[in-house]
Amino acid sequence: MTDIAAPRLKTPPTLPAGTLRIVPLGGLGEIGRNMAVFEINGKLLIVDCGVLFPEETQPGVDLILPDFSYIEDRLDDVVGLVLTHGHEDHIGAVPYLLRLKADIPLIGSQLTLALIEAKLQEHRIKPYTLTVSEGQIEQFGPFDCEFVAVNHSIPDALAVFIRTVAGNVLHTGDFKMDQLPLDGRITDLRAFSRLGEEGVDLFMVDSTNADVPGFTTAEREIGPVLENLFAKVKKRIIVASFSSHIHRVQQVLDAAAAHGRHVAFVGRSMVRNMTIAAKLGYLHVPDGILVDIKNVDNLPDDKVVLMSTGSQGEPMAALSRMANGDHRITVGDGDTVILASSLIPGNENAVYRVINGLLKLGADVVHKGNAKVHVSGHAAAGELLYCYNIIKPRNVMPVHGETRHLIANGKLAESTGVPADRVLLTDDGSVVDLSEGKARIVGAVECGLVYVDGSSIGGVTDSDLKDRRVLGEEGFISIITVVNSTTGKIVSGPEIHARGFAENDTVFDEIKPRISAALEEAVTSNRDHTSYQLQQVIRRIVGTWVNKRYRRRPMIIPVVLEA
Structure with a gap:
């Protein structure tokens, strides 16, 4: 398998005419924020635009979006956004994309579009939509899209077969092969077989249950x-x-x-x-x-x-x-x-x-651990093997899953005869070019996590989240001191307050003399000192003492006022 992490890759080359470029902006290495961008001859087609829900290590974050920076200055080139089904990890970020350009056409099934339209109404966005169903073929610029019925844990899910001059791509979206679905709508394996006969140059296939043997329960x-x-x-x-x-x-x-x-x-x-x-x-x-x-x-x-x-x-x-x-x-x-x-x-x-x-x-x-009260909506290994054998793809790119799922799916593809160098394990931001029947990883683009925090979008950084974790787990200590800028003598303080660290601020009495002595020495030894330098002196003194004495690393906020 071609296994190269996106952060280690170079900037991709200019896209040649007649070559199809695929850039996943979410859904690889994670369960959520699924989004893939297809480009050929200057036009873009997007498949899905979902959110990822935050973990405990991301306090205060409401949602996590795909990174739109790759396409942000090219939204006029987007010919459509195909939504495979109505789950939040596939449609949840659509309002945030349409804030950038409200008239991007949304393409999906009746239920999928109804769910996203209701969501967009809350954001006061009226979208342009095209309702499609299985068997329907529509042309969006250089992309000829055929829609295929697939079975999932929500009705009306669709796979999309994308025909271009560079080759054909079959993107499954989320699917399984329940043979007795409640709504009677099974995954259309006859269509998969027909498309396989036509030629699937790249198979982008759901990986969520690739490491689960057998078949998903009905x-x-x-x-x-x-x-x-x-x-x-x-x-x-x-x-x-x-x-x-x-x-x-x-x-x-x-x-x-x-x-x-x-x-x-x-x-x-x-x-x-x-x-x-x-x-x-x-x-x-x-x-x-x-x-x-x-x-x-x-x-x-x-x-x-x-x-x-x-x-x-x-x-x-x-x-x-x-x-x-x-x-x-x-x-x-x-x-x-x-x-x-x-x-x-x-x-x-x-x-x-x-x-x-x-x-x-x-x-x-x-719950599922003590009773059969839920079954997955994703194809297990046995079902995926059926698909590989029916479709016989020339290249495979596992999508929708954590790294372990993608690797397991890649191994399934190899076991059915797909050459190892034709199985692409990619990360978010990896750039894949398809031409002459061969798919290659050619580089990577910047693709970070975009956090929604209240009304703020993208304003919260990983550094901010680290500070929040420190505050939540270790507490913080503030030290306020007034220093004579000439003599270095302490005019007032140090006054120390803590939250989430110690019940009684008297625990800091033993460190106060050391802070005063260190500040006086810093002022007298360097007449050109700055307030920032004096704050760093306090931070070092208090940080070392707290770590040795209490084995803690709280956030330390020193404030030095010079009189």
């Missing part, structure tokens, strides 16, 4: 498990899932109807998405089953099901607030909470914290 197997749970529970049931998992919500509605329970949607995104899905016919709601969250207190506990957001332990989501006791829904003894989702890597601690909080409140918690 969604249909979850329904009976939920119904059995509903039959046993005597009090309230709370089901947490992704707000876009329409299939799982359908199963919850069906189980609730079978056992005489009413369902209330909890969480703004859950209410919005399910309203859209029901209106378009993707969600079938039994008559009289839905109730407003405001009315659940008037119903007996054994007649209530709450369909909630927060399955990933998001701090502000409904389930986390229930676990913390600051939601209008109070969880108690006998209630059952079902986490009907997979753990996204990086969210483990947050999810287990929510589970522990719910258990302390007396609830029973059912």
Whole structure:
């Protein structure tokens, strides 16, 4: 396999005429912010534009976006943005891209566009859209795009086959090969086979479950498990899932109807998405089953099901607030909470914290680890092998996954006969050129993490996050001192205050004389000193003492005023 990390690569050469360039700006080495840019003969086509959700090491961050800097000054050359499906890690960053240029055409299925249009309405952006369906072919500048039905954990997902003069690319988006899907819409392997016969020069394929042997369990197997749970529970049931998992919500509605329970949607995104899905016919709601969250207190506990957001332990989501006791829904003894989702890597601690909080409140918690209440939406190794053998791609570029997933997918491709030098393991920012049937990594572009922090976009840096982690884990110490600029004598202070370090500021009494002596020596030995130099003297003295005495590394903020 061609395995070269993007940061070690050089600036790519000028793109020759008739060559197709592919630049992934997200989704490689991570689960989230999926985005890929295709370029040929001066025109750009984008596939997906999603967000990544922050980890605990990124305090205060709301979302993480792809780095648009590569295309920011070329948005007039963008002929379209293809959205493969409606999950946040594929559409969540669209509003931020359209803030830069609002008239970029959005191309996707009916449900996908309905979900993004609702999101854009909140951002007060009215998009230009083109609804497409499986089997449809559309021309966008030099890109001829054919759309193929694929099965995923959200309805209406599409793969896209991109024809260009340089070669053909098949991008699967997220998919699996469930043979008994709830909506009857299977991955179109006949189309995959036909496109393979035409020639797939580059296969960009979902890698999330490439290290999982066999085949992904069918969604249909979850329904009976939920119904059995509903039959046993005597009090309230709370089901947490992704707000876009329409299939799982359908199963919850069906189980609730079978056992005489009413369902209330909890969480703004859950209410919005399910309203859209029901209106378009993707969600079938039994008559009289839905109730407003405001009315659940008037119903007996054994007649209530709450369909909630927060399955990933998001701090502000409904389930986390229930676990913390600051939601209008109070969880108690006998209630059952079902986490009907997979753990996204990086969210483990947050999810287990929510589970522990719910258990302390007396609830029973059912999750994928102790019951079959969720199945993945991604193809496992056996399904990927089928695809490789059907399509027989000339080159393979695994996408959508952490490094371990990409490597596992690359090995699957090799096992089916794809030459090792035709399997490209790339990072975000890697530049791949396709011409004459050969795909090559030719360089890399800058591709960092762009943080959304409140109303700030890109204003927060990794250095800022490091400071936040230090403040959160080690606390901070401030030292204010007034010094006679001529004699070096201390006029006032040092006055020391700490937060998150010590309960009593008297612990600093022993270091104050050393600070005073060091400042006097610094002033008298160097008459041309600056306030910054004196602050550094304090920082060194206090930092060394704190580290030796307490084995801590707090943030130290010295302030020196000269009189």
